[in-house]
Amino acid sequence: MRILHTSDWHIGRSFHGHATLDALGGVLEVLVGQVREHEVDVVVVAGDVFDSAAPAAACYGVLTGALAALSDAGATVVVTSGNHDSSARLGFQSSLLRQGIHVVTDPLTTGTPVTVDDEHGPVHFYGIPFLEPALVRHLWPDAEIRSQRLAIEYAMGLVRVDAARRGGRSVAIAHCFAAGVDATPGVEREIRQGSLDVVPLAAFDGPDYVALGHIHGRQRLSDRVRYAGAPLHYSFGEGDKPRGSWLIDLDADGLAAVEWLDLPVPRRLMTIRGSLDELLGDERFAEATDAWVCAQYTDATPQLDPMRRLQARFPHCATVMHTPEGLRGDDGLTYSRRVRQARSDAELVDAFLVHVREGEGASERESEVIRDVIDERTLAEARA
Incomplete structure (x- = not known):
């Protein structure tokens, strides 16, 4: 069986005030083409489908169009909710979706898989929606759920019990902050409280593959536990991180191969630094003309209307920062x-x-x- 692992679409998110719906739509079209080209059987979307709990109307069109296109490409689709999503809004139409598209938002379905068969038998896909401890602990009154870590550990316990009973191969899908990841500061909305909400790698023991969401850059925690990251760059801190998804092959014995598939970057991100005069005139910055630009000007004093002046050279200058160099040392005086x-x-x-x-x-x-x-x-x- 061939599986494509993607996550963190963040439909509706803006980039420094600029809409990203068209760019995301174009990238998702490429992803659909990859599903068709590689004859993918199942597409897994590991949470944060929308960027907010109340997405604009146009966001629903992007989602339904992408899901329909993936289905038309021949894939079964399994979507789970993330911490940005509203489970109610993401899942309200799940019973109306065409056969082969599954949207998992109800915590009580944890431990109940979506099962897809291939020539080697069944593969059980266990979707774990984002589990906010304060909102789900009443669902499992006999369990101690005081943190993300405890919630995921309990959910994975349900997965292992059910998988052992059913037999066959299995894939788990979760949205959380796992131990050992390299996060991008200020990008992934915090879902931790101190160290309690960091989920240890051992919590994911059992399944043949674990598809994680929440971290925007691809991460390999082990051969069988990975983050795919977001399909678009949503911060200049992500500018050097590739965009794409994981292509996973399962054979009769379990995980057989994992391959990274790159997605196109509609507009590259560049951070440029120098005095304002250098940024406006130096040819070494010419390659940034068509990029999203974060401009850091180093003049000792703030300059007049730097954004307007920089956008005359860099039409896609998204943010300007005054980061002066050579400042007088702190003399300790108030x-x-x-x-x-x-x-x-x-x-x-x-x-x-x-x-x-x-x-x-x-x-x-x-x-x-x-x-x-x-x-x-x-x-x-x-x-x-």
Whole structure:
């Protein structure tokens, strides 16, 4: 049996205020083509299908179109909910979907598989929707579910019991933060509390393959436990991470092979750094013209209207950061103490500039202007 493992579509997510629906739709079309080309039997989507609990109407069109296309390509589809999804909204139409498309959002179905047969017999797909401990502990009153870790461990216990009873091969699908992953700061919404909600790798013992979601970059925790990551880049911190999915082959004995299938990047992400004049004119930044750009300008002082000026050269400049270099070292003085120590009006202005510029005082040219202004004011007051 051939399985495609994808996750974290985040339909409806924006990228620095820019819509991503069209880009995602194009990438999912390529994914459907890969399913057809590689004769995939089952597609697994491991959570965070939508980006929010209340997606816009257009998001449903992208989802239903993708699911229908995957089905038309000949694949059975198994979708689970993630921490971004609303189980109710994602699963409300599950009973109306065409045969071969399964949306798993009910925690009480944990341990009840979607079974697909091949020439070697059955393969049981155990979908585990995102388990928020506070919301699911009442469903299993005899279990101690105080954290993500305990919730996943309990759910996997149900999976192992059922799989042993049924026999055959099995695949588990979950959405969580597993121990040993390399996350992208600020991208994956936190679903941990301290170390309690980090799920140990041993929790996933049993199935022939475990398809995980939540981490946006591909991760191999073991040969049989992996994250596929998101099909689009949703942060500049992800810019160097490939986009794609895992292609898994099961034979009669279980896991036989795993291959990575790349997905196209509609627009590459680049972070460029230099003074504003360098960013606007230096040819070494020419390759960023058609990319999504995070511009970090290093001028000592904030510059006038940097976004508008940068977008004239980089039409897809998405964010601008002022990251000055060569700032004056911290002298340990508070602003009020600097003010008290100022011996002249010029030093008082310089103390203010050091405070608002986070350590950078007046430049030589600025000091000349400040002295000229103070001298003119002093002369004007003397004539009054």
